[in-house]
Amino acid sequence: MRLNQIPFIVFLILMLPGCQNSQIKPKETTVIIADSSQPAALKRPDPHSYSRHDRVKIKHLDINLEVDFKDKVLAGFVTIDYEKIKPEASQLFLDTRDLKIKRITAVNDSNNPKLIWRYGQSHELLGKQLIIDLPDDGSAIKIQYQTMPKASGLQWLSPSQTNGKQPYLFSQSQAIHARSWIPLQDTPAVRVTYDATITVDRAVKPVLSADNNQQKGVDGVYKFSMPQAIPSYLIAIAVGDITHQKISEHVSIFAAPDVVEAAAYEFSETENMITATEKYYGSYRWGQYDLLILPPSFPFGGMENPKLSHITPTVIAGDRSLDSLIAHELAHSWSGNLVTNALWQDAWLNEGFTTYIESRIVDAVHGKERMVMEATLAYEALLNSMQELPLDQQKLINPTFSIDPDDYFSAVTYDKGRFFLDWLEQQVGREVFDQFLNMYFDQFAFQSITTAAFTQYLDDNLVKKYPEKISMKQVDVWLNEPGMPDFFTPPTTSQFDKIDQLVEAWLSNELQLTTAISRAWTTQEWLHFLRALPSQLTAEQLQLLDQTFSLTQRQNSEIAHDWLLISINNQYEVAYGRLITYLTEIGRVKLIKPLYEALMAQPALNNLAANIYQKARASYHPIATSQIDTIVGHNPDVSE
Known part of the structure; x- marks a missing residue:
């Protein structure tokens, strides 16, 4: 446990x-x-942060770092501007984890005097509290420091790990990993603006969660500015052999030279997505919306870093069938980046809202049928996930405190939150609900809020206006009861009904499989088909499926994942070569973790899992290895 x-x-x-x-x-x-x-x-105001931002709050950061690929460290300083919330406050409390603090001084016009500082509370996950006595004159504070090679928020890749000629660095700050590469108040409740000066070798280029298109470094020195206030988890950096291609008014693709063209094609609908979202929820307030395609080791599908979303290459399918992930990261520009959960316990305010807006974008750009198919897949996955979750974790407001904020992210956070908003829309109508969300985003723009603040706003601006359609008692069921409310009507699609009938006919020998039946299938239909198959198949059935549809050779990462899961559960050895390649070439946790779990559930395949992991682990992000080490029984302290 x-x-x-x-x-x-x-x-x-x-x-x-x-x-x-x-x-x-x-x-x-x-x-x-x-x-x-x-x-x-x-x-504390935020149990996952040592900052006492109720006393002194950071307002602006000036980050100056040099990127050292040889030693795998960032070294330099950060200058912090702050404001006193409590006039009597005399100390600044910051979060750090595995940072080497070298010197702390006051920034003023005289002699930059040293400041008294010390460490306070500490925890393996939360890191160390850094306590700094404030300068008498209220001047800014300069912290000279260095990161450690194994900083949890950074991944350093060698050229061989990126299939390129240059090394690569990227950050992943959510949820509380920013403190591993910048000393700051690492809580979503604190929003800051920042400037940055990044020094790199001339062979590589840095990009940040800031404006990037016109960045041309002089002697390897690049300057950035983020004028909109953002929470710490949205501060991001990447450095590597990165080029860019502008594809529309607001959108450029940043990627390795051999990826940029494919990504530009794959995500060509992004500008249309921006237009659709602005129509529903008001102006896009961030200027550029660019996409950075990261190396395959990136542990997530995407990360909504403002102005430059970080994207996994695993959604480059060649047919734009997986670009709903782009819709999701774009939607965060309203829900999450603009209006942010103040506490990670309220993560559904970010992710549930975003998943709802994602569905609206997909509806507008790709049509209702695709949106409904994706909703149906998500609902089925949510129900399956709930079967494995304790009752408290099935609630949008999880009453159980966890020291690790990553535990507040689950299918409940994303999809139950989304279906709650779907239900609200269904009760009052789309036009009324869109007006409500527009007001909500305007009211709380560039603020961080709690579920309590949202529910009060919901009561005042929707429930009381439509008491015959929504009650706070029903809202309470959504927020504080496990499972799905019995008054919610789940999504369904006739397309999936047809596939269910096809599977049933094939299993009863009433239908012969041919490529003709699947010629027009979308990725979503393929996923439903694979998930509709029985858990146990004969060797002959597996071989027939594979020969008919070339499933083992599929390059679509989602379809390949589901087929490999079937192959593991049925010990279909023909697919093992593809499995090894899949697990060693990508590091997206959503795709690789279930495969390792399936391998370890089969005693005969435990050695295969261990051998694959031994080969692949070095290319995985620390966020991935922290989860998969436990699954395969890998002890890094012994093995490394």
């Missing part, structure tokens, strides 16, 4: 001296308990 799954009272007991379980052994003091009833974490 992981630490973050322990009931809260047990968590407190385990933290008392002499009570630590040998299997749950934090490297440093987990929590300083202020009293016997609750830990200090829950008395």
Whole structure:
């Protein structure tokens, strides 16, 4: 059982001296308990941050870093402008993790005096609290520091790991990894503007979550500015052999030279997506909306870093069938980047809203049928996910405290949140609900809010206006009850009904499989077809499926994933070569984690899993290895 799954009272007991379980052994003091009833974490404004932003809050960062690929570190300084929330406050509290702090000084016109600083509370996941005595004159604070080679928010790749001629670096700051490469207040409740000066070798180019198109470095020095205030998890950097191609008024593709053309074709609908979203929810407020196509080791599908979304290459399918991921990251420009969850416990405010807006974009650009098919797949996956989740984790407001904020992200966060908004739309009508969301985004633009703030706004601006259609009692069921409300009507599509009938006819020998039946299928129909097959198939059935549809050779990452999962569960050895290639070439957790879990569920395939992982692990991001190490029983302290 992981630490973050322990009931809260047990968590407190385990933290008392002499009570630590040998299997749950934090490297440093987990929590300083202020009293016997609750830990200090829950008395801070954000339990996942050591910052006391209710006393002193950061307003602006000036980041100056040099990228050292040889030692795999960023070195330089950050200058912090702040404001006192409490006039009597005398200290600035920051989050750090595995940072080497060298010197802290006040920035003023005299002699840059050293400031007194020290470490406070610490925890293996949360890092170390950095406490700095404020300068008497209120001047900015300059922190000289260096990252560590294994910073959790950075991945360093050699040229061989990127199939290129140059090394590559990229960051992933969400949820609390920004503190591993910048000392700051690492909480979504604090929004900052920033400037940056990045120095690199002339053979590579840096890009940040800022304006990038006109960046031409002089002697390897690049300057950036982000004038809109953003939370720390949206500060991002990437450095490598990166070129760019402008594809429309607001959109450019940034990618390796051998990828940029394919990506430009794949994501050519992005400008249309922006237009559709602006029609529904108001102006796009960020200037450029560019896409950075990262190396395959990127652990997520996408990351909504403002002005430059980070995108996995696994959605380059050649037919634009997976570009709903672009719709999702774009939607964050309204829900998440513009209006942000103030606490990670309220992550559904970011992801549920975004998944709803994604569906509206797909509807506008690709049509209702595709949107409904994707909704149906998502609903089926949500129900399957809920079967594995404890009851509290099936609620949009999860009452169980977790020390790891990543535990608040699940299909519930994304899809139950989305279906809640679907239901609200269905109750009052699309036009009324769009007006409500427009007002919501305007009201809370560039702010971070809680679920309580949203529900109050919902009550005042929708529920009370339509009491015969929505009640706060129903809203409470969505937010605080497990499972799906019985008054919700799930999405369905006749396209999937036809596929179900086809599968049934084939299994009963009433239909012969031919390529003709699937010639016009979309990716979504292929996924439903594969998921409609029985869990156990005969060797003859597997061979027939593969020979008819060339499933083992499919390059569409989503279709390949589902087929490889079937192959593992049925020990279809013909597909093992493709499985090895798949797991060693990509690092997207959504796609690789279920395959490792399936391999480890088959005792006969445990050695195969271990051998593949041994070969692939070095190219995976730390976010991926932290999860898969546990699955395959890999101990990095022993193996490395």
